Structure formats: C-alpha cells, structure tokens
Amino acid sequence: MRVYHIGLKNLKRRRVRTALTILGLALAVAIEVALTGITKSLEYDFSRKLDEYGANILILPKSDDLSLDYGGLSVAGVTFGSEKLGMSDLAKIKAIKNSENIATVVPQLFHAADVNGRNVIVSGVDFNSEFRLKRWWRSSGSRPDEPDDILAGSAAAQALNLKPGDDLEIAKHHFRVAGILTETGSQDDKLIFISLPAAQKVFDKGEALSMIEVSALCYNCPIDSIVAQIGEKLPNAQVMALRQTIETKMDVMHRIRHFSIILSVAVVLFAALMIFVNMMSSITEREKEIGIFRAVGFKRKHVLAVLLFESLIVSLSAGIVGYLFGISGAYLARPLMGLHGIQGFGIDTILTAFALSIFVGVSAAIYPAYKAARLEPTVALRSL
Amino acid sequence: MSLIEIENLSKVYTIGDTSTHALRAVSLQIDDGEFVTVMGPSGSGKSTFLTIVGGLSAPMSGRVVIDEIDIYSLRRDGLSDLRREYIGFVFQSFNLVPYLNVLENVLLPLAPTGMQAKKQTAVAGDILTEVGLYEKAKHLPGELSGGEQQRVAIARALINDPLIILADEPTGNLDTATSESIMQLFKLLNERGKTILMVTHNPGYRSYSTRAIDFRDGTIVGDDMKYIPQMSADYREGREFQQNIWTHD
Ligand SMILES: Nc1ncnc2c1ncn2[C@@H]1O[C@H](COP(=O)(O)OP(=O)(O)OP(=O)(O)O)[C@@H](O)[C@H]1O
Ligand SMILES: [Mg+2]
Numbered sequence: 001m002r003v004y005h006i007g008l009k010n011l012k013r014r015r016v017r018t019a020l021t022i023l024g025l026a027l028a029v030a031i032e033v034a035l036t037g038i039t040k041s042l043e044y045d046f047s048r049k050l051d052e053y054g055a056n057i058l059i060l061p062k063s064d065d066l067s068l069d070y071g072g073l074s075v076a077g078v079t080f081g082s083e084k085l086g087m088s089d090l091a092k093i094k095a096i097k098n099s100e101n102i103a104t105v106v107p108q109l110f111h112a113a114d115v116n117g118r119n120v121i122v123s124g125v126d127f128n129s130e131f132r133l134k135r136w137w138r139s140s141g142s143r144p145d146e147p148d149d150i151l152a153g154s155a156a157a158q159a160l161n162l163k164p165g166d167d168l169e170i171a172k173h174h175f176r177v178a179g180i181l182t183e184t185g186s187q188d189d190k191l192i193f194i195s196l197p198a199a200q201k202v203f204d205k206g207e208a209l210s211m212i213e214v215s216a217l218c219y220n221c222p223i224d225s226i227v228a229q230i231g232e233k234l235p236n237a238q239v240m241a242l243r244q245t246i247e248t249k250m251d252v253m254h255r256i257r258h259f260s261i262i263l264s265v266a267v268v269l270f271a272a273l274m275i276f277v278n279m280m281s282s283i284t285e286r287e288k289e290i291g292i293f294r295a296v297g298f299k300r301k302h303v304l305a306v307l308l309f310e311s312l313i314v315s316l317s318a319g320i321v322g323y324l325f326g327i328s329g330a331y332l333a334r335p336l337m338g339l340h341g342i343q344g345f346g347i348d349t350i351l352t353a354f355a356l357s358i359f360v361g362v363s364a365a366i367y368p369a370y371k372a373a374r375l376e377p378t379v380a381l382r383s384l
Numbered sequence: 385m386s387l388i389e390i391e392n393l394s395k396v397y398t399i400g401d402t403s404t405h406a407l408r409a410v411s412l413q414i415d416d417g418e419f420v421t422v423m424g425p426s427g428s429g430k431s432t433f434l435t436i437v438g439g440l441s442a443p444m445s446g447r448v449v450i451d452e453i454d455i456y457s458l459r460r461d462g463l464s465d466l467r468r469e470y471i472g473f474v475f476q477s478f479n480l481v482p483y484l485n486v487l488e489n490v491l492l493p494l495a496p497t498g499m500q501a502k503k504q505t506a507v508a509g510d511i512l513t514e515v516g517l518y519e520k521a522k523h524l525p526g527e528l529s530g531g532e533q534q535r536v537a538i539a540r541a542l543i544n545d546p547l548i549i550l551a552d553e554p555t556g557n558l559d560t561a562t563s564e565s566i567m568q569l570f571k572l573l574n575e576r577g578k579t580i581l582m583v584t585h586n587p588g589y590r591s592y593s594t595r596a597i598d599f600r601d602g603t604i605v606g607d608d609m610k611y612i613p614q615m616s617a618d619y620r621e622g623r624e625f626q627q628n629i630w631t632h633d
Contacts, residue, residue: 001491013483296493297468
C-alpha cells in the first residue's frame with residue numbers, strides 16, 4: 001500500500017460526494033470550454049461578415065499627383081499619365097501566400113468626363129464585386145447588367161436630373177441609366193458608375209486601373225503581412241491597410257472576448273469556492289482519521305499528499321467530463337447562436353480545460369489540506 | 385540507561401481562564417521488556433502522560449528520552465519517524481480507518497515507507513495470522529466485532545516491529561471474555577520482548593504486567609515493581625539491528 005491508495009479508497013467510499021464534487025468542477029470547466037468555443041466561432045463568423053463589409057486594404061498607383069479625394073483618402077491618377085495598376089495585377093493579388101484570406105478584390109477606374117455639360121467623375125467598376133463589397137448600397141430602378149448600363153450616385157443624379165431609363169452620352173458613347181443609388185453619405189454619391197470594360201473602352205485606357213480595393217478576411221490573420229505580401233507582388237503600387245476599419249472590427253471582437261472571459265472567471269471562482277467549502281467541511285469530518293495517520297508515523301507531507309492526491313484525481317476527472325460536456329454544450333447551442341460550426345476544439349482547448357480544472361481543484365484544496373496536515377495528532381484523536 | 389527515561393514532565397491545559405494541571409513534574413524510567421500498567425482515577429492525567437511519552441504532543445516542560453533520543457528535540461518529521469519506528473499505539477476506540485479493509489489498516493504505518501508491496505503483504509500476513517484474523521483480511525472494520533477490531537489495531541501497532549507499545553484502555557470497549565484474550569495477546573507480545581505501557585481501569589489486569597504505576601492529580605503516587613525480565617540474546621541482536629536502521633536513516 002502506498003499513500004495515494006488511501007486517497008483513492010476514500011474517494012471510492014464517498015462515491016456520491018466525490019461524484020458531486022467532480023460534477024461541480026466539471027460544470028465550470030464545461031462552461032469555460034463551451035464559452036471559448038462559442039466565442040471563437042462567433043468571432044470567426046462575425047469577422048467573416050465584417051470583413052466582407054467594406055475593404056480593409058487599398059491599392060493605389062505610386063504617384064505624387066493627388067487630385068481626387070475618395071472616402072477621406074487621396075486617390076492619385078484621375079488624370080494619370082503613367083498607369084501603374086492594371087488588370088494583370090488582380091491575378092497577382094490572388095496569388096499571394098495568404099491568398100485564402102483574400103475575400104474580394106475590386107478593381108476601379110476613375111475618369112473625369114463632361115456629361116450633359118457638367119464635369120463629373122465616372123467610375124468603372126465590376127458591379128458584382130462592388131455590390132458584394134458595399135453591402136449598404138441600395139438603388140432604385142434595376143441593377144446594371146448590360147455593358148451600357150449606368151448606376152448614378154444620388155448627388156450626381158440630382159445634379160444631372162437623371163432617373164432610371166434616361167439615356168446619356170459619355171465621351172461620345174451611348175449609355176442608359178439603369179438605377180440610382182440611394183444616398184450613401186460617401187464620395188459614391190457624386191459618382192457615376194459604369195462597367196469597368198466600358199470605362200476602359202470609352203476613355204481609351206486599355207487595361208489600366210486607378211485603384212484596387214481588397215477585402216481580406218482578417219480573423220486571426222496578420223493584416224500587415226498581407227499588405228507586405230501584396231506590396232512585394234506589386235512593387236509599383238502603394239498598398240495601405242485601412243486601420244480604422246480593422247480596429248473597429250477588432251474592437252467588436254474584443255468585446256465579445258471580454259464578455260466571455262468575465263463570465264468564465266465568475267464561473268471558475270464559484271467552482272473554486274465550492275471545492276474550498278467542500279474540502280473544509282470534509283477535513284473537519286476527517287480529523288480523527290488524520291490523527292490516526294499522524295499517530296502511526298505519517299509526516300505532514302504524507303497527509304498533504306493523501307488530500308492533494310484526492311483533489312488531483314477529482315480535478316482530472318472533472319477536466320475530462322467538463323471538456324466533453326463543454327463541446328456537447330457548444331454544439332447543442334449552435335442553432336441558438338446562429339452558428340454553423342464550432343471553432344477551436346483543438347489540443348489547446350483540451351490542455352486549457354485540464355490546466356484550468358487542475359489549477360482550480362488543487363489550489364482550492366491547498367489551504368484545507370495544509371490546515372489538516374497541521375492538526376495536532378492528539379487533538380484529532382480526541383474528536384471521538 | 386533505561387529504554388524510556390521520563391524527566392519532570394509537566395502539562396497544563398488552558399481553556400479560557402481555567403488551567404488544568406494534567407501532569408505535575410512526572411519522572412519515571414522504564415526498562416526494555418517491562419510491561420507497565422498505569423491506573424488512576426478519571427482525569428488524573430494517564431492519557432496525557434501516554435500521548436507525551438508516545439511523541440504525540442509536546443510537554444510544557446521536561447524530557448522524554450527513548451533509546452537515548454531526546455524525542456522532543458527532534459525536528460518535526462523526526463518525531464513522525466520516531467513514532468513509526470519505535471512506537472505502536474493501541475486506543476480504546478480502536479481508531480481504525482473505516483474505508484480501509486483489515487489488511488490496509490494493518491499496512492497503514494508502512495504506506496509512507498516505500499517498502500515493496502510484496503514484502504508489505506508478507507509481513508502483514510504473518511501478523512494477521514498471529515492475531516487470528518488472516519481470514520478476514522479483506523473485511524472492513526465495520527464488519528468486525530469489537531474484539532476483532534482491537535486485534536486489527538494491535539496488528540497495526542506491530543507491523544513496524546516497534547520496541548514499545550502504548551495502549552490507552554485497550555479493553556475499555558470490550559466484554560470480559562474478549563478483554564481477557566486481548567490481555568493474553570499483550571502478555572504474549574511482552575514475553576517476545578515488547579515493552580508495553582498500558583492504561584487500564586481494571587485492577588485485575590495488573591497480574592499480566594511486570595509493574596504497576598498509580599496516578600493521582602497528575603503525579604505518580606504508586607510504583608509497584610514485581611520483577612525485571614531478562615532479555616534473550618536473540619532479541620538483543622534484533623534490537624541492535626533496528627537501532628542501526630534508525631541511526632542511519
Ligand atoms: N485537550 C485538552 N484540553 C483541555 N483539557 C484537557 C485536554 N486533555 C485533557 N485535559 C484535562 O487534563 C486532565 C487529564 O486528562 P487525561 O485525559 O490525561 O485523564 P485520564 O487520566 O486519561 O482520564 P480517563 O481515565 O477519564 O481517561 C483532565 O482534567 C482533562 O480534563
Ligand atoms: Mg484517558
């Protein structure tokens with residue numbers, strides 16, 4: 001017989017109590033595991049949606065000619081002489097190392113034009129990706145799908161007195177107003193959008209582009225390294241991360257995470273308190289037995305070993321049970337949270353679950369066990 | 385030098401404003417091989433005396449020297465080692481661990497020693513046979529009679545082959561016939577060389593002992609020595625062997 005046998009025997013004798021203690025701690029572990037899983041999944045899901053919502057990387061030609069202001073950024077080259085961005089660059093962007101993080105690549109060409117006697121900026125875009133990137137775009141009329149269709153920004157439409165179905169001439173080419181954008185409050189209101197191939201044709205720009213907007217899925221991805229990777233592929237371009245967009249997203253992520261951490265900490269503290277109280281009362285019940293151990297020659301460390309071994313066993317079991325409960329709980333909660341999958345049930349979650357359960361279980365037992373080991377043997381033996 | 389040298393032991397228990405003088409400067413020498421019964425009225429300090437001699441609680445003043453070791457000058461863990469190597473305790477209420485079976489209760493003092501499982505079981509088997517409980521090794525204490533439980537406690541006290549057995553009213557919870565058989569067992573152990581210090585309320589049990597001490601109000605008021613037994617040469621060798629283990633530990 002070894003000292004730890006005694007702990008095992010005691011746990012077996014007090015089956016119900018042992019099971020309840022394991023269950024209590026397991027519940028805390030389960031909540032922590034489930035919260036971590038759900039939070040990670042929410043973050044993942046949320047950041048995917050947010051990342052699709054607007055670009056977070058902007059690519060411009062390198063130029064000193066800052067002649068157009070776009071969304072607070074100066075866009076070079078409305079009247080560029082040397083085109084540095086082209087259609088071939090789109091493929092290069094999609095070929096970077098972190099290419100799986102690239103959600104949308106939106107090319108644009110800007111050109112000033114005289115329309116109905118007024119000077120406006122015409123933007124050539126790929127309407128599909130533009131609508132995908134700018135989910136807030138709403139329009140009256142129909143979505144442009146013919147090569148000569150126009151989508152007019154609200155301010156431009158007003159200035160030119162346009163409505164859906166109107167005919168229009170741009171650079172001696174015929175166009176038709178398909179839809180009018182409802183007011184967006186951005187630079188887009190003042191623009192007239194036509195398809196990119198049409199713009200390249202009517203302005204005689206060949207394959208040239210004025211700007212590329214990229215939306216990278218940045219859940220746990222280093223935006224800086226994506227920017228660097230694009231910069232490497234496009235040495236003549238200026239690649240910028242839109243910090244503000246990213247930080248807003250991060251802020252939302254952090255709030256979700258903080259909420260889950262606070263909840264986990266509360267639950268874990270509660271479990272620790274429960275184990276502590278349980279251990280303290282169990283020590284009082286076991287005073288006599290501890291007196292016997294001491295009388296037959298156990299040192300304090302042997303008494304400590306018996307008691308801490310017991311809580312180690314309880315903690316390990318709670319770690320296993322809690323982990324299993326946690327995953328099951330997270331999976332069951334999926335429909336409630338509107339999630340399709342659960343993220344983050346890797347080895348790190350298992351290790352965290354065990355570390356947490358052992359830390360809580362054993363640290364809550366240390367003081368009661370220490371107190372028990374310090375009992376004077378005669379005092380313990382007198383409690384008959 | 386006697387096996388146990390007790391010098392001027394005093395102990396005062398203070399609870400609130402009331403102090404009880406449980407022991408007042410008690411001195412006594414007990415030689416190897418003696419069987420000493422300790423008698424006296426309730427509250428006269430017998431149990432206190434036994435726990436101090438057994439290294440379970442420190443006196444307020446005085447010394448206990450066992451086998452030339454001043455036991456309360458030992459560091460804390462040393463006192464635990466001393467209890468395990470030199471002393472076997474037997475209590476009135478048996479004090480078995482309820483969730484350990486007979487064999488495990490007997491093996492309890494060996495649990496921290498690192499002795500091999502095989503050897504442990506072999507030693508315990510011999511001792512259980514000796515106290516007549518080999519068949520019940522797998523029973524829990526709750527399934528045994530009082531006399532059987534006390535035999536388990538005695539077996540546990542013997543497992544480390546200690547020099548000294550301290551027993552506090554070991555027959556206090558047993559009927560007359562069972563008590564007699566337990567006393568027979570103690571007598572046998574004494575004849576095999578164990579030094580025994582036993583508190584009892586039964587004056588009839590003096591006949592099993594070689595010496596009787598009387599306590600009153602924390603002091604010894606009577607000391608009736610009948611004879612000092614001779615140690616056999618075999619036994620002495622065994623003792624020296626044990627001493628070597630102790631000093632090299
Ligand atoms: N832990 C304690 N705290 C306070 N007083 C104590 C304690 N232990 C013993 N006493 C007191 O010390 C005195 C001696 O007690 P002790 O138990 O040694 O007597 P005893 O001779 O063994 O009595 P009994 O025959 O009833 O077992 C008693 O007055 C008792 O009340
Ligand atoms: Mg007593």
